[in-house]
Amino acid sequence: MTGTATLERIESGLPSSRVKIDDLAGRLGLRATEIGVFRKIYGLDELRYEPGGGLLDLVLPPARRALEALPEGRRVDYVVFAHTMQMLTPPGLDAAPLIRDALGLHGAEAFAVNQQACVSSMGAIDITAELMRADRGRRAPGGYGLMVTGERAYSPRIQLIPHSAIMAEAAAACLFTLDGPGDPVLSYVDRVHGEFADGLLMTDDRIKRFGAVYAPELADVIREAVAEAGLEPAEVDLVIPHNVNTISWRHVIKELEIPPEQVFLDNVPRLSHCYSSDVFVNYTTLRDAGRLKAGRPYVLASVGLGATFGAMVIRRSGTEAA
C-alpha cells in the first residue's frame, strides 16, 4: 500500500440559468467597451448565474451523485468544503458540517479549506489525503474523503476580478480514498506568493506585477508537477485548467511550448470562472464527452487570488483501449 490518493468519482452541477456577460454590465459597473475586452480578448461569452440561489441547493446535488460511488459498507471519514471566498454563510453558520449532515455523513469530520482561493479544491484533496495517511493505525482502514465545491456570486464585489475574470456559479464533488481503483494522483505542487495577499484589494501596481508573474509561474508549477510525476509535458494528454480567461492561458501555453489544443479551453466561453470548481467541472465535461483516455495522464491546474499557483497530475483509471 503506497498511500496514493485515488479519485474515485468526480461529479459536477450547474445552475440552469444562463446569462450573457453583456447582461452583467450594469451589475458589475462595466462599460460596453470593457465587456468587449472580456468578450473578444479574454474569450468570455456566457456563464451560469442564478440571483438569490441557495448555497446548499448548488453544492448538494453533485455531492450526492459522487457518493453513489461509495462501495457498500464503506464509510466517509472526511467531508471537506473547498471554497474561494471566505464568507459564504451568515455569521454563526458553518457550511461544512451543514453539508456533511445534509448528506447523512454524521460520523465524518467536516471542515473547510479556502486559503488557497481557487486552488483550494485541489489543495483540499492533498491535505485530506495526508490526514488519511496519518490516520493509518488509528482508524479502520479503507475510509473515504469527499471534497465538495460550489459558491454563489452573491455580490458584484466578488463577481468581477478587474482585468481578469467574471465569476460564475457551478459546483463539483470528488470522492477519493487511498490506493483505490480510481484515478491516482501522481503529484501535486502548489506555491504561495504572499506579496499578492491583498487579492481583490490589490493596488493597480500590484495587479500589474501579478499579471507579469502569472503565466511564467503557472507554467513552472505545471512543469514541476509533471516532472514530479516522472513525465514530460508532451506526454500529458490534456491540461484541464481553471476557466479564468483564454488570454492568460495563451501566455501559459507559450511559456510551456505546448500545442494550444493540449489545454482544454472549451468551457471558458460556456461557463467562465467558477471559483474553486473549474478543474473538476472541466474533468466531467471531458469525461462525459469520452475525451479522457484510460491510462493517460492529465494535469489539473489553477491559480487562486492571494496568490496560490497549483497543479495536480492524475492518471485516468482503467486500462488503455487497444
Next chain:
Amino acid sequence: MTREEITAAITDALGTVLEREVPEATEETRLFDELHLDSTSVLELLMALEDATGIEVDPEDIDMDDFATVGTLASYLESRGPARSAAEHA
C-alpha cells in the same frame, strides 16, 4: 475612411475609455506617457475603435509599439483597413 476621420475616431474612443474629453489630443500625443493608458485600457480603446470604424483587430496580432501615439495607432488602423465610413457603419 480618411486619416482625419480615423484620428477623430481615436479621439472619440479615448473620451469613452478615459471618461473625459481629450480635445488636446494630436497625432503626436503619447497614449501611455501623456494620457496614462495601460495595457488593459489600450485593449478597451481597441474595442471602442472596432465599434466606431468597423476595422477588425486580431487580438493575437497586437504589438504595443503601435500604441505609442495617436498617429502610430492611426497608421496601424489604416494598415488593417479598409475601414467603413461612419455612414456605412451606421
